[in-house]
Structures are given as C-alpha cells and as structure tokens.
Amino acid sequence: MDTCIEKIRTICADLLAKGEVQKVIGFAEGSIPMASRPIAVTAKADVEKLVFNSFCGLNLANYVADGLPKEGKIAVLAKGCDSRNLVTHMVENQVSRDQLYIIGIPCTGMVDKRKIAALFEDDITDFSEAGDTLTIVSPQKKETVSKKEMLRHNCRMCTHRNPVVFDVMAAEPVEEQTLDQPFADVDRIAAMDPDERWAHFQELTKNCIRCYACRNACPLCYCPTCFVDESAPQWVGKGQDKTDINTFHFLRAFHCAGRCTDCGACVEACPMGINVRDFTRKLNKDALELFGWEAGMDMEKRPPLDVYSPDDPDDFIK
Amino acid sequence: MNFITIDKKDWAGGIDKSRKTFQVFGPVQDENGCQIKPLAPDLYPLMDAGVTTVMSPKSVLFPQTEKMLTATLDASHEDHHVMKPVEKADTPRAVLGIRPYDARAIQLVKLNFDNPDYQDPYWCGACAATTFVGLGVNRPGPCDFSTSTGCGPFSEEGLDVLLADLDDRYLAKILTQKGETWAAACGFDTKADAAESQALFDILKKEAEKNITASVDTDRLSEKSLLDLHEAPFWEDVAFSCINCGTCTYVCPTCWCFDIQDETKHKTATRFRNWDTCMSPLFTHHASGHNPRESKVQRVRQRFMHKLKYFVDKYDQGIMCVGCGRCVASCPVNIDIREVCKTMNNYEKE
Amino acid sequence: MMGNLLEHMGVERDRLHFSWISSAEATKFVDVVKEISDKVRALDTDKKFAKDYTK
Numbered sequence: 274m275d276t277c278i279e280k281i282r283t284i285c286a287d288l289l290a291k292g293e294v295q296k297v298i299g300f301a302e303g304s305i306p307m308a309s310r311p312i313a314v315t316a317k318a319d320v321e322k323l324v325f326n327s328f329c330g331l332n333l334a335n336y337v338a339d340g341l342p343k344e345g346k347i348a349v350l351a352k353g354c355d356s357r358n359l360v361t362h363m364v365e366n367q368v369s370r371d372q373l374y375i376i377g378i379p380c381t382g383m384v385d386k387r388k389i390a391a392l393f394e395d396d397i398t399d400f401s402e403a404g405d406t407l408t409i410v411s412p413q414k415k416e417t418v419s420k421k422e423m424l425r426h427n428c429r430m431c432t433h434r435n436p437v438v439f440d441v442m443a444a445e446p447v448e449e450q451t452l453d454q455p456f457a458d459v460d461r462i463a464a465m466d467p468d469e470r471w472a473h474f475q476e477l478t479k480n481c482i483r484c485y486a487c488r489n490a491c492p493l494c495y496c497p498t499c500f501v502d503e504s505a506p507q508w509v510g511k512g513q514d515k516t517d518i519n520t521f522h523f524l525r526a527f528h529c530a531g532r533c534t535d536c537g538a539c540v541e542a543c544p545m546g547i548n549v550r551d552f553t554r555k556l557n558k559d560a561l562e563l564f565g566w567e568a569g570m571d572m573e574k575r576p577p578l579d580v581y582s583p584d585d586p587d588d589f590i591k
Numbered sequence: 592m593n594f595i596t597i598d599k600k601d602w603a604g605g606i607d608k609s610r611k612t613f614q615v616f617g618p619v620q621d622e623n624g625c626q627i628k629p630l631a632p633d634l635y636p637l638m639d640a641g642v643t644t645v646m647s648p649k650s651v652l653f654p655q656t657e658k659m660l661t662a663t664l665d666a667s668h669e670d671h672h673v674m675k676p677v678e679k680a681d682t683p684r685a686v687l688g689i690r691p692y693d694a695r696a697i698q699l700v701k702l703n704f705d706n707p708d709y710q711d712p713y714w715c716g717a718c719a720a721t722t723f724v725g726l727g728v729n730r731p732g733p734c735d736f737s738t739s740t741g742c743g744p745f746s747e748e749g750l751d752v753l754l755a756d757l758d759d760r761y762l763a764k765i766l767t768q769k770g771e772t773w774a775a776a777c778g779f780d781t782k783a784d785a786a787e788s789q790a791l792f793d794i795l796k797k798e799a800e801k802n803i804t805a806s807v808d809t810d811r812l813s814e815k816s817l818l819d820l821h822e823a824p825f826w827e828d829v830a831f832s833c834i835n836c837g838t839c840t841y842v843c844p845t846c847w848c849f850d851i852q853d854e855t856k857h858k859t860a861t862r863f864r865n866w867d868t869c870m871s872p873l874f875t876h877h878a879s880g881h882n883p884r885e886s887k888v889q890r891v892r893q894r895f896m897h898k899l900k901y902f903v904d905k906y907d908q909g910i911m912c913v914g915c916g917r918c919v920a921s922c923p924v925n926i927d928i929r930e931v932c933k934t935m936n937n938y939e940k941e
Numbered sequence: 942m943m944g945n946l947l948e949h950m951g952v953e954r955d956r957l958h959f960s961w962i963s964s965a966e967a968t969k970f971v972d973v974v975k976e977i978s979d980k981v982r983a984l985d986t987d988k989k990f991a992k993d994y995t996k
Contacts, residue, residue: 395641471951486836512656542923
C-alpha cells in the first residue's frame with residue numbers, strides 16, 4: 274500500500290504553519306509491534322510523529338466530537354470508513370462541516386493482528402511491511418505473508434475504501450471492490466436454526482469482560498450517558514450475568530442500526546478480539562435491503578430510522 | 592526446602608488425582624486468547640503457552656461478579672428483608688502454571704484486602720483456600736518488565752510451588768506447607784537433590800532474567816513532589832488517545848476496585864460485588880451529581896498517579912505494578928505504562 | 942429491524958410485537974393484547990433473556 278505518509282506530513286505541516294487548523298488528529302507509531310496510537314499534533318515540528326500503515330485500524334472520527342475548539346478548525350485523517358462516520362456526525366449535528374479539514378486517505382485495508390499472532394507460538398518482536406508483503410519476526414521464527422491474506426474481515430468486505438468527503442486527498446483513489454456475497458457471514462448465521470444461533474452468540478460473548486472498549490472506540494457511541502450507565506432507573510446489570518452481557522451487545526448494536534460503517538474499530542479495540550460485528554452486520558444488511566440505506570454516504574439525506582416515509586416496510590405492525 | 596522431580600508423562604495423571612481434593616484452575620487457549628479457567632475433568636492447563644494469559648489469575652480470588660448477600664422480600668417470611676451471607680464453599684483450589692509476577696501481584700492486592708485494619712472475608716476465604724503453583728518463565732515476552740518491579744521470571748514471592756520446565760520434566764520447588772499438601776494430593780513424590788536443584792533454579796533464573804528486554808526506572812518516583820507530578824503538563828498528551836474503557840484495569844493483576852450493587856427479582860434481593868474501573872466516568876460520580884473526575888485527563892492521571900506514586904508513598908513497597916505487560920499488550924490505543932513511568936520518573940518541574 | 946436482530950440471535954420472533962393503537966381504540970387494544978398473550982404463551986418460558994439469580 275502506498276502509505277502516503279510523506280504527503281500526509283507535508284499537508285499537515287502546511288495546515289499548522291498557516292494556522293488553518295488548530296490541531297491534526299492522526300496516528301503515531303506504537304510502542305509494541307503492530308500497534309499504532311491516535312495522536313493530536315498541534316506543533317508543526319511534531320508532524321514527523323504521524324504515521325500511516327496497515328495497523329491504523331481505529332476510527333479517528335471517534336476523537337472529533339470531543340476535540341472541537343470553540344472557534345476554528347481541526348484536521349483529521351480519514352480512511353473510507355472514517356469519512357463515512359464523519360458524514361454521520363455531521364448529519365447528526367455533532368459537528369459542522371466548516372469545523373473540519375478532512376485529509377482523505379484511500380485505504381487498501383488494515384491487517385488482522387490476531388490472525389498474524391496466531392501464526393506464532395510466542396510473542397512477536399518485529400513487524401514490517403513493503404507493499405503487499407508483511408515480514409513478521411519472533412524469537413522462534415520469521416514469517417513472510419501476503420497482506421491480502423491477513424486483512425481484517427471488515428476490510429475484506431469493504432466496498433467504500435475511498436473517502437466520501439474530504440478537503441484534500443493524500444493519495445490517488447484506489448479501486449473499489451465488488452463482492453459476490455457481501456453478507457456471507459450474516460447468511461451463515463441466518464441459516465442456522467434458532468437454538469444454534471443462540472448458542473453461537475453465547476459462545477461469541479463468553480469471554481466478554483464488559484470493559485466497553487468496543488463502545489468507547491466506536492465513533493457512533495457518543496451519548497453523554499450510555500444506557501448501561503444509567504442508574505435512575507438502571508436498565509442493565511453491571512455484572513457478568515449472561516443476560517446483561519447479551520443485552521449490552523444487542524442493544525448497543527441496535528443503537529447503531531443504520532449508522533454503522535463496519536469500520537471494525539470495535540473488534541480492534543476488544544482485548545478479547547470478540548467479533549461483535551456479528552450483531553451489527555445483520556442490521557447493516559437489513560438497512561440495505563429494507564431501506565436501500567448505507568450509512569454516511571450522503572450528507573443531504575436523513576437516515577431511515579430518523580424519518581418516516583409512507584413507503585417504509587410495515588408488515589410487522591398489527 | 593523440598594525439591595521434587597515430575598516427569599511430564601505423570602503430570603496429567605497427577606492433576607487428575609488432585610481433583611479429588613482440589614478444584615483445578617489453569618491457562619487454556621481459546622478463540623479469544625489464553626485464559627485462566629476452571630479446568631473440567633478432561634481439561635489440563637496449557638503449561639507451555641508462549642504468551643501470557645489475557646486476564647490475570649486474580650479472578651480466582653476476586654471474581655468479576657460475586658454474590659455477597661441475599662435476602663427475601665416476602666413479608667410472610669420471618670426473616671424478610673434480612674440480608675444473609677450466601678452459602679460459600681471455599682473448596683480448596685489450585686491454580687496451576689501461573690507466572691511468578693501474578694503471585695507477587697496477589698501479595699500486593701493482599702495489602703488492600705487483608706490488613707490489620709480490615710479483612711475482606713470473601714477474598715481472604717478464597718485466598719486461604721488457594722494453592723498457587725507457578726511456572727518459571729524461561730523466555731519472557733517483549734512486554735515483560737517484571738524485574739523492574741521487584742519480582743521477575745523466577746520470583747518466588749506469593750507462590751506455594753515454583754516449577755521449572757526442563758523439557759521432559761518439571762523440577763518443583765516446594766515453598767510452603769500448602770505446596771506440600773498439593774504435591775502429596777497429586778502423588779508427586781520423587782525427591783530431587785536440594786543443592787543440585789537450587790543450583791539449577793539459579794541458572795535458569797539468570798538466563799531468564801537476561802532475556803528480559805523491557806524495563807522501567809522507578810528510583811526517583813518517591814522523591815518527586817506529589818503535587819508537582821499532579822500538576823505536570825504532560826498528562827494532556829498521555830491522555831489524548833485514551834478511550835476510557837476498562838481494559839487496563841480489568842487485565843491488571845494489581846487492580847482491586849469494585850462496585851457493590853443490589854439486584855431484585857420478584858421477592859428476592861441479591862447483593863453483588865462487581866469489578867469497577869477508575870477509567871469509567873461513573874466511578875467517582877457522587878450521589879449529589881458532582882463528579883471530581885469528570886474529565887478524561889483527570890481519570891487517566893489518577894490511574895497512573897495511583898499505581899506509580901500514591902501507592903509508592905503509602906506502602907513503601909515499590910510500584911503497584913508487577914510488570915506483566917498485559918495493559919501494554921491489550922490497550923486499544925497503545926498507552927504504555929512504561930513510557931508514562933519514565934516520564935514521571937524523569938519529570939523536573941520547570 | 943429489532944425483531945430481525947432478535948430472531949437472528951435465536952430469540953423467537955413471536956416474543957416481540959408492534960402495534961399502533963389510539964386510546965380511542967379500546968376494542969383493538971383488547972384484541973391485540975389477546976393475540977400477543979396467546980402467541981407468547983404458546984412459547985416456552987423464556988430462558989434466553991431472563992436472569993437467573995439462583996446461579
């Protein structure tokens with residue numbers, strides 16, 4: 274992948290030097306292999322800290338709503354999915370277009386760290402990439418793999434790799450994928466009988482520790498008080514009862530219904546690597562099939578769960 | 592000091608024998624990583640995991656959700672609305688294959704749950720019933736900085752037995768009476784020469800410690816002024832990426848905070864204790880509505896100040912960290928306690 | 942969509958019902974409540990989204 278980091282740094286240095294933006298939100302190098310960390314750069318000299326590579330899997334739109342200055346703009350690096358979340362933020366009145374300078378980055382996908390770690394029996398000590406080739410090293414061995422084979426599932430299913438809104442693009446647009454079966458994972462679960470499905474979701478969340486990393490990494494989850502944190506009345510228990518765990522995941526997914534861009538930040542953030550996308554993917558499929566809707570593609574349209582139209586499907590209402 | 596040789600061929604059989612008297616816990620691999628779990632009769636601990644467990648063994652003594660008391664709300668019962676302790680069977684348990692830093696962590700947590708002023712009956716009961724069988728770490732991972740925190744890959748503090756992996760066998764150093772009882776329950780009784788065994792342990796320890804690549808300096812933390820560190824300008828940068836989840840606190844073997852809640856269903860009320868995290872905005876939310884740590888920066892600062900300064904000053908036992916590296920490996924935004932410690936240790940007020 | 946997600950998780954679709962009923966439609970209200978009660982009773986007691994404090 275053309276990581277276009279030099280262009281990104283030049284753009285940011287320029288913006289900061291001219292005072293066009295007060296800060297740039299991007300990624301910096303992590304302290305362990307296969308890690309990157311979100312960073313806010315305010316001084317031109319610090320743009321050298323910015324990086325962009327195949328493990329910038331978090332969604333920077335998550336940092337926008339809190340980081341807005343009273344006046345002036347902030348710049349944010351946005352992959353395809355991130356840009357769609359920025360559109361959603363604007364449609365939902367969390368930020369206005371003139372507060373943002375969006376640096377669009379066409380993305381060829383992020384790698385699945387767990388899939389890579391599974392190739393080894395011990396801890397990885399070094400990771401490097403050149404184009405499609407990834408070289409990973411541990412005390413026991415060295416592996417060379419193709420990035421295409423190590424992509425995260427949501428990146429393999431991605432049909433919006435190019436940013437949909439931007440002030441400047443840091444690289445040439447990449448070719449969009451066309452998928453024969455865009456929701457094969459959802460279909461696989463739907464083909465199971467009800468008890469099997471329930472068992473699948475129980476197995477999926479068996480190691481959930483209610484850390485809320487998924488919720489907090491999600492750019493859509495910006496409620497001042499989340500429903501699980503309400504106490505008057507308290508809707509959900511805070512313990513490890515399976516019903517509480519199920520309720521949290523089910524209802525959080527539902528709060529993202531028709532808004533989720535499948536950016537994968539939730540799975541990336543989860544310390545257990547739980548594929549909580551199994552909840553949201555079904556809703557994404559329904560939004561597309563029932564309403565012809567994909568989140569964050571159009572700044573002018575209201576989302577389907579936001580407006581009533583006489584054409585809305587209503588055969589489920591008595 | 593007793594030393595016992597355990598042929599690996601006899602290991603599984605020994606564990607099975609011990610299941611008569613012990614509930615056995617240990618690391619197992621599943622889709623989400625290496626986890627400490629109670630081991631069903633046909634499950635054995637993964638002793639040669641190259642990576643550490645995602646969660647620490649603290650949950651054996653301090654479960655994430657624990658029933659404390661229960662009461663009936665049915666007025667027709669004589670003892671209605673009287674909270675009673677839940678029937679607890681503190682059956683003997685053995686946690687196998689833990690890393691020495693996790694055993695030291697239990698000793699640090701003990702300062703909180705078992706001290707002259709206050710003893711937590713739940714934690715103390717569980718601790719008294721648990722035997723810790725540790726495994727020396729021959730090849731510490733890149734996030735392991737346990738030697739900087741007062742323990743190390745072959746540290747014995749808090750363990751009842753320390754095992755050394757010698758390819759075809761384990762060499763066991765029995766450290767306490769509990770350790771003796773466990774070994775006897777397994778039927779492991781092949782004595783090994785004490786002097787030779789200790790020498791072997793010393794060599795392995797030296798080799799393992801040489802393999803530790805990560806370190807932190809903590810020597811100047813206690814001399815720093817608490818207020819200077821608190822008011823330092825670097826907290827904004829440290830805290831920017833933090834998403835205030837509970838990952839670091841939940842994977843940490845030395846974090847001990849909890850929340851108590853009552854839940855009612857029909858005519859039964861139950862009081863639970865759940866893990867809580869200082870990273871949550873609700874953690875310091877007062878009943879009045881005031882929240883002294885409303886902002887993210889305040890909470891992030893609090894966590895590191897607690898671990899690396901307040902604890903240091905209060906207990907004079909080093910930092911509230913055993914260098915397991917789990918928070919470093921699991922933090923979604925790669926906030927690294929080693930970097931923060933370095934910043935704090937080197938901080939000079941301008 | 943909520944019904945679809947619950948069904949996708951393995952919860953019977955007949956546990957969730959929707960209806961627009963005005964306060965002036967008392968007869969409709971009675972009919973709908975009867976229908977829902979019958980449908981839900983026909984299913985086993987729910988164990989999936991129910992907390993069990995005896996455990």
